[in-house]
Amino acid sequence: MDPLLKLLEEYKTNRAQDNSRRHFLHNCTLGLGGIALGSMLQGCKTGENANPWYDAQRALNPLATLPPPFSPKVKSVIYLHMVGAPSQLEMFDYKPELQKLHNQPCPDSLLEGKKFAFIRGRPTMLGSQAEFVRAGQSGNWVSNYLPHFQKVVDEVAFLKAVKTDQFNHGPAQLLMHTGTPRFGRPSLGSWVTYGLGSENQNLPGFVVLSSGGTPDAGKSVWGSGFLPSVYQGVQCRSKGDPVLYLKDPNGVSRNLKKDIIDAINDINFKTFAQQKDPEILTRINQYEMAYRMQITVPEVMDISTEPEYIKELYGVEPGKESFANNCLLARKMVEEGVRFVQLYDWGWDSHGTDHSTAVDLGLRNKCREIDRPITALLLDLKQRGLLDETLIVWGGEFGRTPMQETREGKTMKYKGRDHHGEAFTMWMAGGGIKKGAVHGATDPIGYQSISGSVSVHDIQATILHLLGFDHESFTYDFQGRPFRLTDVHGGIINEILA
Amino acid sequence: MEVLVELFGRIHPLVVHLPIGFILMGLLLLVYEQKVKANQKVLQFLFFWSGISALIAVFSGLVHYNLEGYSFESVQLHLFFSLLTTLLCWLLYFRLLNKFLPTTKVSFFGGTLFIALLLAGHFGGNLTHGDDYLVEPLPQAFKERLGWSSAPKQIEIDPSQIEILVWYDDLINPLLQQKCVSCHNPKKTKGGLQLHQYEAILKGGEHGEIINFSNPEKSAFWQRTHLPLTHKKHMPPSSKTQFSQVEMTLLETWVKEGAPKNDLLALNNARALLMPFFKSNEESLYPEEELQAPASTALKSLLDFNLIVLPVNQNSNWLEISAVNQPAFADQDLEKLLPLAEHIVVLDLSKTQVSDAVLTKLQNFPNLVVLKLDYTAVTGANFELLQPLERLTFLHLTHTLFESSYLEKLYALSNVKEIYLFNSKLSQDSASINLPEAQEKRILIGNFKLPKIASDEAVY
Numbered sequence: 001m002d003p004l005l006k007l008l009e010e011y012k013t014n015r016a017q018d019n020s021r022r023h024f025l026h027n028c029t030l031g032l033g034g035i036a037l038g039s040m041l042q043g044c045k046t047g048e049n050a051n052p053w054y055d056a057q058r059a060l061n062p063l064a065t066l067p068p069p070f071s072p073k074v075k076s077v078i079y080l081h082m083v084g085a086p087s088q089l090e091m092f093d094y095k096p097e098l099q100k101l102h103n104q105p106c107p108d109s110l111l112e113g114k115k116f117a118f119i120r121g122r123p124t125m126l127g128s129q130a131e132f133v134r135a136g137q138s139g140n141w142v143s144n145y146l147p148h149f150q151k152v153v154d155e156v157a158f159l160k161a162v163k164t165d166q167f168n169h170g171p172a173q174l175l176m177h178t179g180t181p182r183f184g185r186p187s188l189g190s191w192v193t194y195g196l197g198s199e200n201q202n203l204p205g206f207v208v209l210s211s212g213g214t215p216d217a218g219k220s221v222w223g224s225g226f227l228p229s230v231y232q233g234v235q236c237r238s239k240g241d242p243v244l245y246l247k248d249p250n251g252v253s254r255n256l257k258k259d260i261i262d263a264i265n266d267i268n269f270k271t272f273a274q275q276k277d278p279e280i281l282t283r284i285n286q287y288e289m290a291y292r293m294q295i296t297v298p299e300v301m302d303i304s305t306e307p308e309y310i311k312e313l314y315g316v317e318p319g320k321e322s323f324a325n326n327c328l329l330a331r332k333m334v335e336e337g338v339r340f341v342q343l344y345d346w347g348w349d350s351h352g353t354d355h356s357t358a359v360d361l362g363l364r365n366k367c368r369e370i371d372r373p374i375t376a377l378l379l380d381l382k383q384r385g386l387l388d389e390t391l392i393v394w395g396g397e398f399g400r401t402p403m404q405e406t407r408e409g410k411t412m413k414y415k416g417r418d419h420h421g422e423a424f425t426m427w428m429a430g431g432g433i434k435k436g437a438v439h440g441a442t443d444p445i446g447y448q449s450i451s452g453s454v455s456v457h458d459i460q461a462t463i464l465h466l467l468g469f470d471h472e473s474f475t476y477d478f479q480g481r482p483f484r485l486t487d488v489h490g491g492i493i494n495e496i497l498a
Numbered sequence: 499m500e501v502l503v504e505l506f507g508r509i510h511p512l513v514v515h516l517p518i519g520f521i522l523m524g525l526l527l528l529v530y531e532q533k534v535k536a537n538q539k540v541l542q543f544l545f546f547w548s549g550i551s552a553l554i555a556v557f558s559g560l561v562h563y564n565l566e567g568y569s570f571e572s573v574q575l576h577l578f579f580s581l582l583t584t585l586l587c588w589l590l591y592f593r594l595l596n597k598f599l600p601t602t603k604v605s606f607f608g609g610t611l612f613i614a615l616l617l618a619g620h621f622g623g624n625l626t627h628g629d630d631y632l633v634e635p636l637p638q639a640f641k642e643r644l645g646w647s648s649a650p651k652q653i654e655i656d657p658s659q660i661e662i663l664v665w666y667d668d669l670i671n672p673l674l675q676q677k678c679v680s681c682h683n684p685k686k687t688k689g690g691l692q693l694h695q696y697e698a699i700l701k702g703g704e705h706g707e708i709i710n711f712s713n714p715e716k717s718a719f720w721q722r723t724h725l726p727l728t729h730k731k732h733m734p735p736s737s738k739t740q741f742s743q744v745e746m747t748l749l750e751t752w753v754k755e756g757a758p759k760n761d762l763l764a765l766n767n768a769r770a771l772l773m774p775f776f777k778s779n780e781e782s783l784y785p786e787e788e789l790q791a792p793a794s795t796a797l798k799s800l801l802d803f804n805l806i807v808l809p810v811n812q813n814s815n816w817l818e819i820s821a822v823n824q825p826a827f828a829d830q831d832l833e834k835l836l837p838l839a840e841h842i843v844v845l846d847l848s849k850t851q852v853s854d855a856v857l858t859k860l861q862n863f864p865n866l867v868v869l870k871l872d873y874t875a876v877t878g879a880n881f882e883l884l885q886p887l888e889r890l891t892f893l894h895l896t897h898t899l900f901e902s903s904y905l906e907k908l909y910a911l912s913n914v915k916e917i918y919l920f921n922s923k924l925s926q927d928s929a930s931i932n933l934p935e936a937q938e939k940r941i942l943i944g945n946f947k948l949p950k951i952a953s954d955e956a957v958y
Contacts (some may be wrong), residue, residue: 057801067809071784148948199806201823313948337822364958372948383944384872385894385918441743451743468811495743 058197061285062230063205065197068468073432074391075199076334077192077463078341080327080374081176082366083215084169084349085396087417088425089446090359091367093160094132094141097444098402102127106403110447116401117167117419118351121409125402125445129360129415138436145367148375154436155378155387156394156429157496161440161449164398164421164456169216169349172397172421175456177221177342179485186225186476187233188460189340191485192467194224194231195474199337201289202296204234207338209326211238212346222342226478230286233342238329239321242301246294254294261287300336303328314376327373331380334390345370348396351405352416359400359415378429391430391466393459399424402445423449426459432466432498439495457490465492507562514555514622520548521587521615528608538594545591552584568625569684576625579618586611628680655775660768666696666759669772670752673745674699677734696759714753723749747771784843785865785889789815796837803834810843816865818844829855839863848872848894857883870894877923878904884911896920896944902931909937920944 057064089095106123130143135150140158142150166172171181178185186194189206198205208222215221222233236242248257265284272280303311303325304318311318314328323345330341347366349357356362374394381387400417423442429435440452461471464485471490475482524544531541559580563573590607592598623631653672655663663669674693680686682693682703691703702708702718710717723741725732734740741749748771752758763772792815800807805827806820819835819842821827827850835842839862846868847856853875860866866887871894878900884890893914900922908917917940919925925943933941 065806065808067812067814069812071811071814144953147951147953151948199820199822309945309947313946315954337820361958368953368956372954375948379944379946379948383918383920383942383946384896385870385892385916385920385942388892388916439743 060281062228062282063193063198063201063285063289065199066195068196069470069473070468072468073466074430075389075467076337076339076341077189077391077393077467078330078334078343078377079188080343080370080392080394081173081215081345082348082370082394082396083173083213083344083346085172085398085400085419085424086348086366087350087359087363087400088160088423089128089400089402089417090130090145090350090363091143092141092158092425092427093442093446094143095128095402095442095444095446098125098446099127101125101445110403115167118405118407119401119403119418121406123401123403123406123418126359126404126415126417130364136436138438140436140438145364146371148371152375152378152429155382156392156427157433157435157437157439159426159428159439159452159454159459159493159496161423161442161451161453162395162399162426162456162459163423163449163453167398167419167421169397169419171217173215173217173221176395176397176459177217178223178225179457179460179487183220184225185483186227186231186485187220187222187342188463188485189222189233189342190224190227190231191464191474192340194227194476195469196339196467198339200296202292203300203333203336203338204293205339206231206233206342207333207340208233208235208342208344209238209329210235210344210346211321211323211326212344215344215346221344226483227476228282230282233340236297236301236329237321238301238303238325239319242297243293246290246297248294257294258291261291300332301329303332306332310380313372313380315372323369324373324376327377328380331377331384331386334381334386335384350400350416351407351418352412352414353407354414357414357416359417361414381430387429388431391428391433391463393426393428393463395426395459396424402447420447422447423453428462428496434496434498437496439493452495454493455489457486458493461486461490462493462497466497503561504565506558507565510555510558510562511626513551513558514619516551517548517555517583517587518615518619520544520551521583521611524548524590525608525612528604542591542594545587545594549584549587549591552580552587556580556584567685567687572685573625576618576621579614579621582614583611583618586614625685653775655772660772661762663763663772664760665752665755665763669748669763671696673741673749677739677741677745699757709753709757711756714750714756717753720750720753744775783891784810784814784816784867789841791815792817792838792841800834800838803831807838815841816843817841818846820844820846821850822846822848825849825851827851829853829859832856832859836862840865842866843889844868844870846870847874850874852876854880857881860884861886863887864889866890868892868894871898872918873897875899877901878907881907882910888913891915893917895922897922899923905931905933905941908941909934915940917941918944 054064054066058066089098103124103126106125111122128143130145132141132143133150134140135142136152136154138154140153142153164172164175166175166181174183174185175181177187177189179188189208193205196205206222219235222235224230224232234243237244241247248254265287268280268284271277272284303316306316306328310328314324316322316324316328318325323343326343326345330343333341345366347356348363350359350363351357352359354362356365378387378392381390381392398419398421401420403418405412405416405418423440423446440454441450442448443450464471464474471484471486471492475484477483524541527541527544559577563577586607589598590604590611593600593602593604593607653669653676655668678693681688682691684692684694689703689705691708692698692701700707700709705718708717708719710720714720722731722733723746727736727740751771755761797807800819804824806818806822808818810816810818817838819838827847829852832852835845836859842863843865845863845866848870849872851874852871854877856871857876857880860869861883864887867889869884869887869890869892873896876895876898878895878898881904884893890911891914893908893911893916896918897920900919902924905924908914911917919941920943924931925945931943933943
């Protein structure tokens with residue numbers, strides 16, 4: 001025998017001899033008592049379902065539906081994220097005073113102690129480039145960039161003073177969707193899918209649809225973090241293959257695929273019979289789900305079969321990748337029982353560096369691209385009786401400054417605004433939301449909040465609340481402690497709840 | 499000297515406890531004396547000092563009443579029973595000395611004194627702690643039965659009443675009653691200001707009028723409520739419940755409008771202003787009563803049939819059933835649900851094979867709240883069968899074969915709040931269906947359109 005191996009063998013034998021029965025009893029009695037006590041007290045259980053019967057379901061299928069802790073107001077969420085941060089001052093936050101100060105130099109008091117992403121030196125104030133009207137019966141302000149949306153303004157509740165402490169896109173997006181500006185935490189949709197499971201067994205419980213590009217923070221904004229990866233968002237593309245690598249490879253028929261999966265599952269079942277490891281069942285389940293999705297996902301993702309008047313309502317362009325298509329898809333998904341639909345629309349970073357990012361040009365085009373689809377989505381959900389059981393959230397990762405951006409201290413050719421997290425606008429609509437409500441207000445130039453400031457964690461707590469969770473007790477044990485989406489922050493925004 | 503007088507008045511709440519102690523001690527001894535002969539001298543001593551301390555309490559009370567601005571109506575009962583208590587103490591004392599009505603039983607004086615003391619104490623407590631101090635913690639249902647229900651914590655407005663609301667009575671007075679009147683009333687008049695009546699508000703306080711009609715924002719009322727919370731003069735005091743943002747807006751608007759009394763809210767943004775106060779429909783969607791847990795064998799068999807069966811929440815026994823994963827669900831399959839019929843509050847049979855025949859068995863589900871039959875072949879022909887379902891509130895019939903000739907049957911389902919008929923046979927038949935006004939609120943046919951507008955095509 002190799003002398004080194006022999007030495008190793010001898011070492012192992014000695015180690016094993018140390019662990020004698022006498023040694024075990026001597027050293028571990030207290031520990032054994034502790035284990036026994038723990039199982040009697042059940043005191044250290046965290047984040048587990050109260051109903052063991054449903055736990056058993058979960059052991060077989062990680063996406064099995066679970067009842068929420070409290071009766072929910074909504075069953076599904078459609079989250080519309082405008083990647084890049086839309087300008088609240090051109091859309092919802094009407095500031096006539098700012099108009100009067102247009103082109104005047106920004107006073108020191110607004111700049112002292114502040115850090116901007118791009119503004120250097122002394123910028124000038126930039127009045128809103130849009131015209132505002134009071135819309136609907138609620139008389140809430142909406143700009144002329146969103147003429148269709150004015151018709152459904154009574155359905156939504158505005159948060160006019162959302163605050164974030166991140167002023168760069170990636171971290172701010174992570175904060176908005178995972179509760180922390182750093183990588184590694186599960187996203188909102190993952191938490192919800194983990195907590196409630198997925199209704200339609202042929203579709204993912206958490207679907208991501210993007211138009212224009214991927215968010216700056218990458219796929220982590222729909223990642224599952226430390227939750228099992230089955231809860232991460234499934235990105236579906238409205239152009240080409242809906243789900244990548246789901247289609248059978250060339251030359252493999254669906255029957256052959258079925259045979260392959262059956263054979264693999266057969267082996268897995270045999271292993272399970274020996275090992276009794278529930279992870280094996282999870283894997284079997286995943287294979288079967290993928291097989292079922294091969295049929296259903298392309299069906300649901302095909303909008304060309306929708307009637308003409310629905311296509312007109314949303315203004316869709318079948319075969320292309322567009323926000324309008326994604327809105328229609330979101331409605332279809334929710335109708336089919338998908339729990340969480342996350343939409344990302346790229347191109348809202350209105351710095352004014354070129355035509356497409358000017359608040360009076362490019363931004364207006366972006367608003368046109370979302371105006372009809374969002375209005376259509378609200379109306380379509382309403383006529384299908386789905387608006388009452390769906391929550392729609394609209395927002396960006398932060399807002400924009402009332403000052404014109406002066407990148408590196410230079411005056412710019414186009415009108416743009418820098419990143420601004422102190423106070424920006426978001427809105428929610430749907431089940432459990434107080435229609436026509438406005439919570440929060442900003443100062444006369446829309447720079448700081450003067451009342452009703454809410455944090456990103458408050459928004460997350462409110463979304464979880466509407467789904468039937470208490471954000472403080474909805475936890476997952478990881479690295480020795482329970483984690484929650486809202487960390488140690490967050491409160492429910494009762495002012496916008498019906 | 500004034501200070502001493504005021505101090506004397508202010509020790510009233512302390513002093514009153516002395517006679518209470520003495521009297522109770524004396525009464526206990528009186529009872530005890532009936533068994534064991536206690537010392538008459540001790541009894542006399544106790545009631546003598548009861549009388550003395552009661553007199554001190556009465557005088558300090560009178561001083562207190564004069565200096566703190568209580569109204570006579572509010573203290574009269576307390577004063578009456580306190581005087582009666584004092585009087586009875588002395589009568590009892592003289593009876594014990596056998597100098598007064600020697601034939602009357604001592605226990606008669608004792609009993610009356612006890613009752614007088616209780617009442618004096620109770621009405622005194624009401625002055626400091628408020629009239630509803632004792633009953634406040636009782637369960638709301640209990641209070642309502644006895645007719646004691648206290649005023650709602652928030653003003654609530656019925657949206658349909660919005661055109662007939664008057665400023666003071668319907669909006670401002672309820673707000674002031676909740677947040678101001680406890681310190682600014684005839685009983686307790688801090689800063690000489692009373693806010694319990696419209697006339698009193700106009701009169702103002704010791705620093706003059708609180709509403710400035712020519713310059714609303716200079717009004718003391720406006721300024722004191724707008725000071726930072728940490729400011730000493732901020733109203734309501736920082737330790738008390740504050741006005742919410744929407745309430746402040748309402749008060750501001752009122753002052754700006756010239757503090758009207760009986761005027762209607764003739765504002766074009768009245769609806770926006772009042773929307774936050776609209777009655778919320780907080781009532782639970784599902785029945786409130788407790789129910790036995792469903793039989794697990796019945797649950798198991800439904801799960802094996804690939805239905806989603808879920809309690810509405812983790813601690814509920816009410817069930818939600820969905821056939822989203824069982825598109826083959828047919829009329830006769832409803833029988834499988836019968837063992838759990840009592841438990842089911844939500845039944846979603848959308849996109850299944852069910853037809854009109856399914857209605858015949860639905861009346862066995864007495865607690866149904868939500869019924870979804872979207873994308874099925876139901877026509878409405880036998881919808882009178884839904885009549886017995888008293889709890890049915892939401893009826894989803896989109897994309898069905900529902901025919902307009904059966905609309906009457908829907909009108910008759912008076913407890914159903916929302917009915918969805920989008921894209922049913924009815925909405926395809928005729929472009930316009932005129933629903934009676936009462937039904938328009940409940941029945942939604944949809945077919946929403948967004949007209950093309952010029953900006954749809956404009957590229958900037």
